[in-house]
Amino acid sequence: MTTQQEIRVLTVDDSPTIQIMLRKALEEAGYNVIQGCDGVEGLEKLQEAAPPPAVIITDINMPRLDGFGLIEAVRKQEAYKHIPILVLTTESDPEKKQRARQAGATGWIVKPFSAEALVAAIRRVTA
Amino acid sequence: MSDSMDEILLVFFQECDEQLQELERGLSALEGGETDHDTINAIFRAVHSIKGGAASFGLENLVRFAHIFETSLDALRSGRVQPTHDVIKILLKAMDVLSDLVTEAKGGAGVDAARVAESQTSLETLHAKEDAPDSADSLIPADFEPVAFDFTPVPIDFEPVPVSFDFGDEPTTEGGDGADTALPIQVTFCPHKALYERGDDARNLLIGLRDLAADAQGEAEIRCDVSHLPVLTEIEASEPCLSWCVVLPATVSEDSIHAVFDWVSDVCDITISRGTGSGPDDGGGAGKPQPEHSTPEDAVEPETDVNGVVAPEVEPVAAVGSPASFSAPLVVTEVQPPKIEPAGVKVNLAAPPAVSGQKGERGAVKKRVEQASIRVDLQRVDELMDLVGELVIAQATLETVGLQHDANSEQEMARRINSMRTLTRDIQNAVMAVRAQPVGSVFQRMQRVVREACSLAHKDVALVVEGEDTEVDRTLVEKLSDPLTHMLRNAVDHGVEAPEARLAAGKLEQGRILLSASHRSGRILITIQDDGAGINQARVLEIAVKRGIVAPDATLSEDEINNLIFAPGFSTASSVSDLSGRGVGMDVVKQAILGLGGRISITSVPGKGTTFCLSLPLTLAVLDGMLVMVAGTTMVVPVSSVVETLMVHKRDMYTMPDGRVVISIRGVCMPLLVLATELGLQEAKGYSIPEKAVILVVESETGARVALVVEDIKDQAQVVIKSMEKNYRQIPGVSAATILGDGSVSLILDVPALVASTTERADGRLAEPASGIAA
Known part of the structure; x- marks a missing residue:
């Protein structure tokens, strides 16, 4: 087991339910979790975080700034543009995934997700 | 079921309630003509969030319905469906069904399947013209079990890269059916620039492949092709220049390899083929891979020794995979990063059986859900x-x-x-x-009450809500729901006239009920005002006499007649209607309001409408009381019911022929009530009112006033209310008890009851005074 104490994960979702599930699963797995309730807050949390998170997990449908907007904003910033971003999505339609890809998402996690799948997805991009 | 599951479920239900409110707000706005993108998006998001959460808990009914709802909303969002009146009606109905499904999921009353199906059908008509609705069943597999690695294995659209082998061999793409499954699998992987730009790393993918090999009890042989690596001075950090060739054990399935590359299928070239890969220890030259594979032209192709003619230059070299800006290690021979053990993740977040499981567990959830929690502004x-x-x-x-x-x-x-x-x-x-808490949460629920009442009564009534931000104690907010529901149903059923009658009276066809809340002098005032026909006083009186509620010869003021509708057993509906004929009358409403320490009053203008006013304390825990002495004991009179206090001379008191005493204060007469005898603390016979008496003028919610004679006024203080019923039993004339600063117990007087007993006696309907406390 690797030490994950220092691995920070930023999760951005407007649903408190999803947020608490993410937090529980990630903390259980030893990650350090930062959370934002929408794209705007997600970006704020990203700026505040020192060191920056190793992964960003974001929902797509959110008020103020949606997931696509968040991804695009992150990819534009030199300091953060290489952070892997995973999108959480219930939509199984390829169109959404394609849009997320175009925006610069690294991968996706399909809701409902299991803790194992979540952690596996993070490992996949932080190994 | 784990505690954490319960806890998360609680959060989910709380979120559902919030999302439903958001939905209601959104649909109301839509109804009001706000058809902008933001409004529709907010509506969509509310349903979407409920669906997302519900899916995590395996609440299938909820997910299925939310999904159909969402699909319709998506049609609305994309403009394929216009938000017409009829469409909004369907959406409102769907919202009610969704809300019921949430309640059902909480462990509440089950939902009538026919209603769900009906709403579902009407929703489907909204997006019927589009492609067949995708089955919601697919959203949660029936036997949804969290698995270690459940990325949906979306088939990668492989672009078989055409390869031209100089050797004239007919290349075949991918290891087809004909391939010998005993042969090792060879994967070539050439990442594009975009792969790195998306925050990914070739290393991650190689590790993914290596893990596959490890799962298959084998090893992966990973070789890096550095042939395109420019000289140091020409290296462009952001330009990828490496590609890899990985040989995996034969037992590794191709699907699992596709899964590894799922996220990057569009930003790299991959080929998968079966062939006798070189053994791990072969080094470069000895291996004679016989690929039936295709390779990207710029990848390993030139080095591949097909017929043993050209010695491959593929060397197990450093994995300079990622552009220089990456932190990937530069030195790995036979890229074999440290083994990563799966983390001991034990939270089983998505285990649906826990929720939809046995009844016992469901019961436990329900209990949990009822555990109240509030969100408080930090x-x-x-x-x-x-x-x-x-x-x-x-x-x-x-x-x-x-x-x-x-x-x-x-x-x-x-x-x-x-x-x-x-x-x-x-x-x-x-x-x-x-x-x-703001009363808005209750008020919003009332929209639905009115909507349903309207459809049952075949009336059209708009509920206008004002002051929903008014804050009141949480317990009150919850307890207001039932009385308000009943009053609004009544208002629709009896208050607002039928559409034809309204038109005949020169009113708008659509009725209007105003539900408003405001703060007034430390209390909350809630009014329910309809623009109906008003109370038919003659008819009310007639019924009251017929039912024996008032004596035929009684003379009543208009107010008193209006208040008759609160009398037990009174109902003006000529037939038992769907709405109000449920055995609950306005008397129950009144009792509920009184039970909350509130007052209810009614005003009615014939032809214009009826207004109910509820005045409630802000809290149920503490009250401002006036401490008075009665027969040597201290009692508390709620300050809110005291109009004035004064010293009255005996000459201003008049004894009526029937023995009752009235008092004239500034020309207004009101009955005098000696508390000591009224409460049975002193014998009425031997008691005489002193020359100068201390008097509290108190008023009940009906506006009737009574002068209470007390011995002395001691103080005014806040007292903590302790229930009598809970600790002893109900006593007429006493609403509760409290403990005073000196530790003694004191009774809090029930002023409305005292006033009522006096006025009723005046009507000759109640012969006995309120029963004694001393008993």
């Missing part, structure tokens, strides 16, 4: 914390002063106690603020 908690801090300081200074014995200490002590009192009051207010 600022309010901070304020409370500040005050508590001050309290600690105040206590310390009080102790210091208490230990001093000089001349000033007494005065200082009084001063400190005074500031302590202010502080306590502030803390009490702060705690109340923490418990306070």
Whole structure:
């Protein structure tokens, strides 16, 4: 087991339910979790975080700034543009995934997700 | 079921309630003509969030319905469906069904399947013209079990890269059916620039492949092709220049390899083929891969030794995979990063059986859900914390002063106690603020009540809500729901006329009910105002007489007639209607309001409508009381019901022929009630009113006034209400008890009951005074 104490994960979702599930699963797995309730807050949390998170997990449908907007904003910033971003999505339609890809998402996690799948997805991009 | 599951489920249900409110708000706005993108998006998001959460808990009914709802909303969002009146109606109905499904999921009443199906069908008509609705069943597999690696294996659209082998061999793409499955699998992987730009790393993918090999009890042979690596001075950090060839054990399935590359299928070239890969220890030259594979032209192709003619230049070299800006290690021979053991993740978040499982568990969930929790503005908690801090300081200074014995200490002590009192009051207010909630949550539910009442009564009534931000104690908010529901149903059923009658009376066809809340002098005032025909007083009186509620010869004021509708057993509906004929009358509503320490009054203008006014205390825990002496004991009269206090001379009192005493205050006569005898603390026979009597003029919610004779007024103080019923039993004339500063128990008088008993006796309907406390 690797030490994950220092691995920070930023999760951005407007649903408190999803947020608490993410937090529980990630903390259980030893990650350090930062959370934002929408794209705007997600970006704020990203700026505040020192060191920056190793992964960003974001929902797509959110008020103020949606997931696509968040991804695009992150990819534009030199300091953060290489952070892997995973999108959480219930939509199984390829169109959404394609849009997320175009925006610069690294991968996706399909809701409902299991803790194992979540952690596996993070490992996949932080190994 | 784990505790954490329960906890998360609670959060989910709380979120559902919030999302449903959001949905209601959104649909109301839509109904009001706000068809902008933001509004529709907010509506969509609310349903979407509920669906997302529900899916995580395996609440299938909820997910299935939410999904169909969402699909319709998506049609609305994309403009394929216009938000017409009819469409909004369907959406509102769907919202009600969704809300019921949430309740069902909480463990509440089940939902009528026919209703769900009906709503579902009408929703489907909205998006019917589009492609066949995708099956919601697919969203949660029936046997949904969390698996270690459940990325949906979306088939990668492989672009078989055409390869031209110089050797004339007919290349075949991918390991086809004909491939010998015993042969090792060879994967070539050439990442594009975009792969790195998306925050991914070739290393991650190689590790993914290596893990596959490990799962298959084998090893992966990973070789890096550095042939395109430019000289150091020409290296462009952001330009990828490496590609890899990986040989995996034969037992590794191709699907699992596709899964590894799922996320990057569009930003790299991959080929998968079966062939006798070189053994791991072969090094470069000895291996004679016989690929039936295709390779990207710029990848390993030139080095591949097909017929043993060209010695491959593929060397197990450093994995300079990622552009220089990456932190990937530069030195790995046979890229074999440290083994990563799966983390001991034991939370089983998505285990649906836990929720939809046995009944016993469902019951447990229900119990949990009922556990109340509130969301509190952090600022309010901070304020409370500040005050508590001050309290600690105040206590310390009080102790210091208490230990001093000089001349000033007494005065200082009084001063400190005074500031302590202010502080306590502030803390009490702060705690109340923490418990306070806007009435909006109840008011919003009323939209549905009116909607349903309308469809049953075949009327069209708009509910207008005002002051939904008014805050009131949480317990009150919850307890308001039932009385308000009943009153609004009544207003629709009896208050607002049928559309034809309205048109005949020159009114708009659509009726209007105004539900408003506001603060007034430390109480909350809720009004329900309809623009109907008003109360038919002649008819009310006729019925009341017929039912024996009033004597045929009684003369009643208009107010008193209106108030007859609160009498037990009174109902003006000529037939038992769907709405109001459920055995609950306005008397129950009144009792409920009184039980909350509230008052209810009614005004009605014929032809214009009826207004009900509810006045409620802000909290149920504390009340401002006037401490009075009655027959040597201290009693509490709620200040809110005291109109004035005065000293009256005996000459202003008049004894009526029937023995009752009335008093004239500034020309207004009202009955006089001697509390000591009324409550049975003193024999009525031997009692005579003193020459100068201390009098409290009290008023009940009906506006009727009575003068109470007491011995003395001691003080005015806040008292904490202790239920009599809970600790002893209900006593007529007494609403509750409290404990005074000296530790003694004191009774809080039920003023409305006292007033009612007096006025009823005046009507000759109640012969006995309220039963004695002394008994």
